Amino acid sequence: MKYNASKCGFKSYHVFFRNLANPIRTKIISALKEKQSSVTELAEKLKIEQSKLSHALAALKSCNIVDYKQKGKSRIYFLNKTTILPMLKIIDKHKCKYCKHK
Amino acid sequence: MKYNASKCGFKSYHVFFRNLANPIRTKIISALKEKQSSVTELAEKLKIEQSKLSHALAALKSCNIVDYKQKGKSRIYFLNKTTILPMLKIIDKHKCKYCKHK
DNA sequence: ATTTCATATGAAACCTTATTCATATGTCTT
DNA sequence: AAGACATATGAATAAGGTTTCATATGAAAT
Numbered sequence: 299m300k301y302n303a304s305k306c307g308f309k310s311y312h313v314f315f316r317n318l319a320n321p322i323r324t325k326i327i328s329a330l331k332e333k334q335s336s337v338t339e340l341a342e343k344l345k346i347e348q349s350k351l352s353h354a355l356a357a358l359k360s361c362n363i364v365d366y367k368q369k370g371k372s373r374i375y376f377l378n379k380t381t382i383l384p385m386l387k388i389i390d391k392h393k394c395k396y397c398k399h400k
Numbered sequence: 401m402k403y404n405a406s407k408c409g410f411k412s413y414h415v416f417f418r419n420l421a422n423p424i425r426t427k428i429i430s431a432l433k434e435k436q437s438s439v440t441e442l443a444e445k446l447k448i449e450q451s452k453l454s455h456a457l458a459a460l461k462s463c464n465i466v467d468y469k470q471k472g473k474s475r476i477y478f479l480n481k482t483t484i485l486p487m488l489k490i491i492d493k494h495k496c497k498y499c500k501h502k
Numbered sequence: 503a504t505t506t507c508a509t510a511t512g513a514a515a516c517c518t519t520a521t522t523c524a525t526a527t528g529t530c531t532t
Numbered sequence: 533a534a535g536a537c538a539t540a541t542g543a544a545t546a547a548g549g550t551t552t553c554a555t556a557t558g559a560a561a562t
Binding site: 323392 | 419
Binding site: 336337338348349351352353355356370371372373 | 506507508509510511
């Protein structure tokens with residue numbers, strides 16, 4: 299995937315969704331929902347190698363889904379909760395509605 | 401992509417998002433937001449060939465993003481507005497916030 | 503300024519998804 | 533039941549995304 303360097307990494311809906319259409323990236327989101335973390339912390343918690351995480355985080359950041367603050371050598375990534383939490387809530391509700399039987 | 405035949409086509413967020421991560425599918429959503437339509441109508445309006453649309457609609461239906469009612473020979477597809485409209489609204493807002501300069 | 507720790511980046515290999523097109527299925531009309 | 537119209541489906545190929553791994557960059561400590 300190629301990421302737009304400009305401030306906003308998407309012009310159309312599908313580019314935003316594409317960013318979320320990946321298991322590693324959604325795992326990162328779930329983790330950051332609980333607690334902001336450095337790449338190393340995410341790597342340990344999720345058992346995902348560093349380079350994969352960096353790639354994934356770059357993608358998420360390109361659409362402003364996450365951001366980070368530098369803290370010493372580490373980058374502490376945090377979730378854009380304003381956008382993402384209500385979004386996940388909608389999906390939970392949707393799932394609930396159509397997957398009652400599971 | 402393979403679609404789950406069971407009622408609910410996704411177990412994890414990224415599968416739901418993956419479904420929306422495609423320009424044809426988001427175009428269909430935009431079209432259906434305005435007006436429910438048959439495949440032929442969509443084909444004309446969006447200038448997308450029938451077979452592509454059928455594939456795309458099958459994907460969207462697998463996650464209950466659209467549904468249809470049979471009407472004669474045609475299938476009238478309609479959007480699951482309950483889920484999708486608020487979702488798009490969140491993205492619009494997000495975009496607005498980060499793309500002011502564009 | 504060198505080393506160490508933390509993270510990012512690039513490119514090839516690999517894997518997944520989309521497109522295409524021929525054909526099948528389904529529904530109505532006659 | 534045959535024909536016409538509408539949509540779906542399958543499979544090969546094309547297109548696109550992800551993983552991997554080697555290397556680069558950056559920040560702090562010595």
